[in-house]
Amino acid sequence: MSASDNLEAIWAAPFGDALDALGALMAQHGRVFLIGAGCSKCAGLPLMEELTAKVLDSGELDAGTTDILKGIQDSFTGASGPNIEDYLSEIIDLLAIAERRTERGATDNQISIKNKQYSGQQLRESAEKIKRTISGIIERGDTKIDVAVHREFVKAVHRPIRPGKTDSLGCVDYICLNYDTLLEDALALEKISFSDGLDGGVTGWWNPAVFERDGLSSRIFKLHGSINWCEFNGDPLPRRVAGNINVQPEGDKRILIWPASTKYRETQRDPYAQLAEHGRRALRAVPGSQKILITCGYRFGDSHINLEVDRALRESDGRLTVVVFTSDNDPQGQLKMWHDDPAITEQVLIFANRGFFHGSNKTSSGADLLWWKFENLTRLLGGER
Numbered sequence: 225m226s227a228s229d230n231l232e233a234i235w236a237a238p239f240g241d242a243l244d245a246l247g248a249l250m251a252q253h254g255r256v257f258l259i260g261a262g263c264s265k266c267a268g269l270p271l272m273e274e275l276t277a278k279v280l281d282s283g284e285l286d287a288g289t290t291d292i293l294k295g296i297q298d299s300f301t302g303a304s305g306p307n308i309e310d311y312l313s314e315i316i317d318l319l320a321i322a323e324r325r326t327e328r329g330a331t332d333n334q335i336s337i338k339n340k341q342y343s344g345q346q347l348r349e350s351a352e353k354i355k356r357t358i359s360g361i362i363e364r365g366d367t368k369i370d371v372a373v374h375r376e377f378v379k380a381v382h383r384p385i386r387p388g389k390t391d392s393l394g395c396v397d398y399i400c401l402n403y404d405t406l407l408e409d410a411l412a413l414e415k416i417s418f419s420d421g422l423d424g425g426v427t428g429w430w431n432p433a434v435f436e437r438d439g440l441s442s443r444i445f446k447l448h449g450s451i452n453w454c455e456f457n458g459d460p461l462p463r464r465v466a467g468n469i470n471v472q473p474e475g476d477k478r479i480l481i482w483p484a485s486t487k488y489r490e491t492q493r494d495p496y497a498q499l500a501e502h503g504r505r506a507l508r509a510v511p512g513s514q515k516i517l518i519t520c521g522y523r524f525g526d527s528h529i530n531l532e533v534d535r536a537l538r539e540s541d542g543r544l545t546v547v548v549f550t551s552d553n554d555p556q557g558q559l560k561m562w563h564d565d566p567a568i569t570e571q572v573l574i575f576a577n578r579g580f581f582h583g584s585n586k587t588s589s590g591a592d593l594l595w596w597k598f599e600n601l602t603r604l605l606g607g608e609r
Contacts, residue, residue, distance in 0.1 A: 229594050235609050238587050242580045243595075243604060246573070249545060253514040255381070256397045256506050258529075259407060262521025262551075263598040266373045267406055269362060276308040278361050285357060288342075289350040295338035305525075312354055319347040355479040359451040362404050373599045374410035380605035382416050382441055396442045397506040401522065401529070403451045403481045407444055418442040420450075421495065421502075422464050430461035432498050445503045447496070447529070453480035461495055500532075507536035509543035518547045521598055524558040534558075537568045546572045549596040553578035554588075 235243065261272050270278060279285075285293065296314045300306040318335045322344030325333035334341040342350075381396055400407055411418045417440050423431035435443050446453075453462035456471070462480050465471055482496060509515040517533065524530055536544055548559060554576050555563045562572045563581055574581040575595050579588040594600050 229597065229600050231600065231603065231609060233589075233591055234593055234595050234600075234604070239580055239589070239593060239595075242573070242575070242582070242587075246547060249516050249547075250518075253516040253545065254394060254509065256399065256515060256517045257381070258517060258519040258522055258533075259398055259400045259402060260520065260522030261402055262523070263374075264402055264404055264406055264521070266597075266599045267370050267404075269369065269404055269406075272307045272309065273305070275358065275361060276311075279308050279354065279357050282357050282361065284360065285353055288346060289353045291340060292337055292342060292347070292350045293354065295340065298338060308354070308358065312351060315347055315351045315354070318342075319344055319351065322347060352479070355481055358403065358481065359479050362451050369404075369406070371406055371409050371413065373602055374406045375413055376606060377598070377602040378407070378410045378414050378416055378442075380602060380607075382414070395440050398442060398444045399503045399506060400444055400446045401448050401526070402446075403448060405450060405452055411442060411444075416441045418444060420444040420446060421499065422453075422462060424464070426464070426466045427469060428464040430463070430495055432495070432502070435502060443502070443506075445499050445506065447482075447499050447503060449479075449481040449496075451479065451481060455480050504532060504536070507533065507540075507544060509540060511543075514543050514545070515540075516545045516547060518549075520549055520596075520601055523550070530558050534562070537562070537571055540571070542571065544571060547575070548573070549575045549601055551577050551596045555581055 234240070265271055280293065280297070292315065293311060296311045297306070299314070300310065303310075318337070322333055322335050322342075326344055334343060335347060336342075398407055408418070408420055419434040419437060419440055420443075421430060421432050421435060422428040423434050449462070452464050454465055455461075456463060507515060507517060517536075522529075533546060537546060546562070550556075550559060552559070554560075555574050559572070559574055563569055563574060570583045572582070575593070577592055577594070577596060578590075579586065579593070581587075595604060
């Protein structure tokens, strides 16, 4: 964990008061964390922009897939910050069009990309090759993956809030948008019981009933799938199979990860639909209780996730509080809309790089407040000052 960032400015008034208030909220409310790609950077994994460059420059894609990917990339010319998830989403959308034409018996069932024609089968195979390349980059990395910060994070989140007292707030839910397994690895290493929806062990199978098991300390809802999930022929539900296990009779294992902007065809399939429903439920507090959603490493670039959080806020009757740590100097985009909306502004706490924003409280800082960095947030949650 980096100790280079001084936390004194963060704890100085009035910003320390905001952190103390957050600590009080966490001690009183059911906790949900929304984990994005920014939380994996400290472990040596690439951010989305870096992952995009690595996929494009990997040399592991065949000529046909490379042509498709570069053609899709060219179609995003002038767009703001497109990445490999956008490109993969586009391919999946085009695949859905090709398959719909084929199912309806259309004579023209080819898709044109940069004046080249591709069949649905070619698009499907290319999407799978891109997923495998993503998986390989995340699993291998350029350096050994360091899970130390994540271990400290889960220890801080799951430590007894009051020494000597049992935590009565129940299970902590993690809505995870990342393909990697850092969170699962950290929880297991710290012997914190959890479920990710798969039963079994190193080799496992999809069984959402495990989310309801008694005694769980945490649940992980991986809305975009996982690099260690695969799909057998004829069964869309995830399996987890050790890399050295031969399951060739089951067919080639497809990597089960979904891009952030996955469209209708994929989102209606299990287990994605089941995971999405569990994520919705996690954000709902029953009457007489409160929930707090804390977002880390997420830049609100996924319209589907934003819509679900927005809906949960507006339907909560004040029982949901959203806490955002952002590297932007002040509220932007979706955060600005929430902060400017009098109907929900009191339910949204924004810890920005240059200030704290909550309702009418707009406290700016002349210096960077680096509380949004995952390693610093971990230190703060652990009580370091």
